[in-house]
Amino acid sequence: MTMDAIKLHCVNPWEESFLREEVGGYFAHGVTCEPGTTVLDVGANIGVFSATVYERLDGDVRIYAFEPLPPLHTTLERNAREFFNGRLTALPYGLAAGDAELDFSYFPAATIFSSSRRNQGNVEADRKRVTASIVEMIRQGGLGPALRHVPAPVLRLLVGRQLRVMRKLETHRVSVRPLSAVLDEQGIDRVDLLKVDVEGAELDVLRGVEERHWPLIRQAVVEVEGWRHNRDAICQVFSTHGFTVNAEQGPVQQAADIGMVFAVR
Template identity: 35%
Template sequence: MKLPNGLTAHHVNAGETALLYRDIFVERCYMQHGITLSPGDTVFDVGANIGMASLFFHLEFAGLVFHAFEPAPVPHAALSANFATHEIAGTVTACALSDRSGTAKLSYYPNSSSMSSFHADPAAEAALMRTFLERSGFDEEDVDDMVDGRHVVQLIECPVRTLSEVIAERGVTTIDLLKIDVEKSELEVLRGLSEADWPRIRQVVAEVHDIDGTLDAFLSLLYGHGFTVALEQDELLGGTEIYEAFAVRKEL
């Protein structure tokens, strides 16, 4: 599809891609609270989906190197195509990052791919999606169509690895930005970092779900490893469990 900036993108769902474009390109949701990037920096895009975040960073900052991770096959195919089309430097990997290695079952929603999850709660997720779409200005009929489409779900066995395993395997010395959007698995991603690898992380931007103490545990890990953290909630998600965390090392 053609994006509002004139570029084309391989995608899964046009409506979903339009929402991603608005959040990432128009509202610049990742470039807040002191998050900065420079030419030559390394970005880990965890939960990359079709790669809209990577594309945004690639266009905004020259010479970045990316490591993008997306476990679901259809978004992964679009992600790979977008990296090739836009000559984004880096590696695309068909796996999830977690606190262990092995496999896990992903609940994949073909009609709402960015909300696919290893910790699916279809009823809660449908209610959350309805709230977000209604506040975004969609009419009731369109909302019903998109929410009803979430009843289509596929269980996919996906490989999972830890962040520290990837760092060691690829010889990564610094991750200048660790972007995490993994639908309730964000704490597991951080727990996949060994103590020795925490100093390699310079900045973190993450969507965090405040369920069963996850938000407090996530923030505690960041505070405990020398980050200052700003927490925000999109006005369209006010009163929900979803927050955005922006973490920068204190010495920066």
């Protein structure tokens, strides 16, 4: 029996609903959460993944949530303060291979697409990729059965118009740090679940883990962007460190060139 879903504060209400639908896909291929677990939520946004874990475990969890973008971190910190009973630490920086200051593109009307890898030069190509994935999701029955019968060209036009919000972006200078430094600083002696959703910077996050800390990590689930180019490298990192690895990509993810990597001891 788990507690009722927390109604989080959010920047855009539709995004909480979208992320709630997505979260279930993280718990597959043996990835589980047990009471008393320690979870790292890397790329936390407003804390939907963290809330799901907290609800599943009736609050018996310790969560460290990383969100470097100031507008999102402010909301995450408010959620931590009001809903997590001291169990969530909201950290105001991202993770990378080393200490650095990076420019992040922030999309106020679609914050889930914010990234250090997106900018005015490539956002249009990304918008088309995201459009293709949403069209495929609709064709698979997402967003209700009625839309499945709308011709694909019409869907692409409608979705593309909605995603014009991705053309409106802000640039924020943010801090990133290596995970090993954070583990030392926070006194974290085990990581029962490492969740990574960082919009293309997944390898940078994993490169910030020193060899001495890999034995502390029991499970990981990573959303991988640029699936065709990055999947094998991500899988190799985990298999080299003794994990059983599963890689998964559904039709909707294929349209977006993303996928999921699950790694379990």
